[in-house]
Amino acid sequence: MRFISNAFIFSLSILLMLSSTIYSQQKEYENHIKSATFVSEKFEIGPGNVVSKALMEIEFPKGHIGVKSFDVDLIDEEGNSIPLYETYLHHWFVINFINKNVSHDHNAHTNPYEDAIFKRNDGTCNGGILPQYWGLGSESRGTSSKIPDPFAVEVGNPKAIPQGWEEKWLFSIMVIGTRGTENRKTCSECRCDQFNLPENYFNVTVDINGKPLSPDYKGGIFCCHDNFQCKLRKGFEAPRRNLALRYKVTWVDWDEQQIPARFYILDSTDRVKTIGSQIIHDCQSEYTIPENNGDDPFHVQKANIPMDKGGYLIYGTAHMHSGVVNASLYGQVKF
Template sequence: MMKETHTRKFLVCRCCFAGEDGLWIRMASYPSIPIYISNFTSYLSSGNGIKTDVFLSPKFVLEPGSVANKFYYGIDFPRGHIAIKSFNAEVIDEKGNPVPLHETYLHHWIVLGYYKREGENTLERCGDTGLLQSDSNLIRNSGMCDHGLVQYFGLGSETRRTATDVPDPYGIEVGNPADVPAGYEARWMLNVHAIDTRGAVDKLGCTECRCDLYNVTADENGDALPLNYIGGLKCCHDGVRCRVKVGFRGERRSLSLRYTVTYMDWDASIVPVQIYILDVTDIWRKADESTGLTATHHCLIEYDVEACPFGAENGGCIHTKSLTVSLPTSGDVIYGVGHQHAGGIGSTLFGEGGNVICSSVPTYGTGHEPGNEAGYIVGMSTCYPSPGSVKISAGETLTLVSNYSSAQRHTGVMGLFYILIADSSLKPAASFQHSPAQVHMNTMTSYLGWSIALFGVGLILALILIYSGRNGYEEI
């Protein structure tokens, strides 16, 4: 049991150690009195306020030059009918330390939901996309692509410094029992694509999956690559290796994706949002009522940027790709963010008439530490319009523009744009508010390591204190 104290002194953790079921903490103010919280998850998870679960993916092993493109089904995920308020992730080592992008490049991670028959645990992966055997089993976002980009959550190298918070009173609704088919249960899948670039002869080329650096001529299914395919996802599938410097030696190491889900129990005061992912490579065909043709969206997901002509002004070397498309629904835009790779200089979503719905620009790292790695995109700016201030009408023509520097060639780049849209007719409840943030610590292993435990120490100390008071882009 936690020892109660009524001091108003600021408490500093001097020594903290995770036990099998709880957490020992020793305060600098009281070094002779260790405090044991026997079940700190329950201690922090009372009430109906904001909650945060921290999970670990299964481990994946990398060595210099190697690629892991893993699909994990039935992953840990918050249970019940809830509203997701944010979803964040990063690659960590076995000690829980964040791994920098210049060692392990996080090409992407995505999370999507699906329905599975209750009690059934057969192999679920199908094909190089990692999708299920039947698309009808997927819990898809609202669009736009017919195949691929169906995820609810997902980012890449920018994950550590990109805001994913859904503002009040909105939430991403998951776990509604009314949506689950009879005899099925909702589950979640995680895809992690990571590339170890330690000792690489060309780090940028490895992260852009240049086929010559991987010595790959066939995709994951063994099908020959198109003659004009010089780089992209087809060349850096699971298990292949990028070229490293002769004589370079580096240890094999086990890594995990640590993902953090912030949420709250669903109630009538929460306004649900729809997730739309737009892809600048979308080959869109409009619906034609006269012929009965429905709209189609063939998303290529990636594309190449050719280098500008020799001798051109560096400032004028900009490659622009655009998409004109319309959404089938209407509503208020409450969040927006772009996704680009190295070389990206920003993307903008325009409404009909040229008004800016959201502009998202990358932040490039300038240092060496995780979250600030020089030459890598470490964050994307986000848009949070005031509720009701930015609207999209059903059928409105939207234009997505993705800009890249073409001072050098880039392969396998992306120009995606995430937006969250709320039904304009659903009015926010005036009384909507949360309780203080709470933290649950969960892993897919039975032992809770040092780093995961320490993640919650600061919040634990804050709660104890409250209780005592009451009572620039460059080549990589």
């Protein structure tokens, strides 16, 4: 027992000596952290109205940098935070892409982004499903996005950008105006029976895999298309208003002190399959909770997702909608 105590004290002494060195390095590191706050382009929204769109080429720090945090809030024209009971921030995603550095004639019938190449995160979802880097929703307020030192998200590396191209960023957003709605909860959940769906909607709409949308689809992103309208209380009237996303980015200039961190977006709806040694991921992004016929009031959704690469988990958070109790991430190492 005495040997163990001495060993513990010896280790603690080393830790304290190391920590004083780390502290001085940390203060020097913090002096180089930069930050900037930006405001996105405005978008108009009315009571019960859905805004689901991409805000292209958002402002972003220039140069070869390491991003330490990316925080977002939904604001009105005066810069005030909007209460979630008035406007529900379903999600915001920050997506990276490169585009040719050429000027476009806005009068010409051409798509300025027809040559764009979109770069997704290193997560396991298929195709364009959950391609973002940063992204949350109504849980944004109060959720820290700070990445601990010495890690950072490397962006703007000139070696990764072909000559004649530019690295750019966009917001993909869904915002639902809940003022005056018959039922705020069902509107924020995008329940199909609450929205003014076009005639024969289920016959002409496809799901996330490009297949016809099932008539059994009760609610989700496909019933919350841009400019769809949720049912309002009879006689309710209120003016439309302009909103925007305010976002703060902190970063450091990239040098040998930073360790690059990678994003891995995982999905609890991922229906993982294996064919021999091949792993096939089939993320759904959303699913219908089955009716509970038992005594347990909770439904648990699990996914076992194998990862090709190892590493350190340095930060994690979950994007959840109303009704979710919590989310947990467990790791298991296989040798």
